[in-house]
Amino acid sequence: MCCVFGFIGLLLKSPAYFIGLGLLTSVGAFTKRSFYDYLYAFIARFFISSGPMPEHGNARRFGCAIGSLIYICSGIGFAVQNWYLAFLPATLIITLAFIAAVTQWCFASAIYNFIFKKNEKCCGQ
DSSP: OHHHHHHHHHHHTOHHHHHHHHHHHTHHHHSSSOHHHHHHHHTGGGTSOOOOOOOBOHHHHHHHHHHHHHHHHHHHHHHTTOHHHHHHHHHHHHHHHHHHHHHSOOHHHHHHHHHHTOOOOSBOO
């Protein structure tokens, strides 16, 4: 969903949308669930027959923090009409979120594990 909402933001080119998306993405940095998990829990879970989302581990929270900052940077880029600051960060996070969704390999988790010398997965401890 991070990838999909980011792609919608590129189509809209709206500073408010990206800043709002960044703030909503930051929910995952400060809690054990992300904004996207809450959307799933309250909307999609009734249409898709699957269990609850696992709680966030520190690596995934770190990833949400990075994603939120990148989306906010893109929003600022659109606000000041700096197309490099607007499109490059958004394209980067959309690409990385797509890779994570398809391969289950998360760039931010890899950075977290490298920095903190851990071997933590995206979800759980």
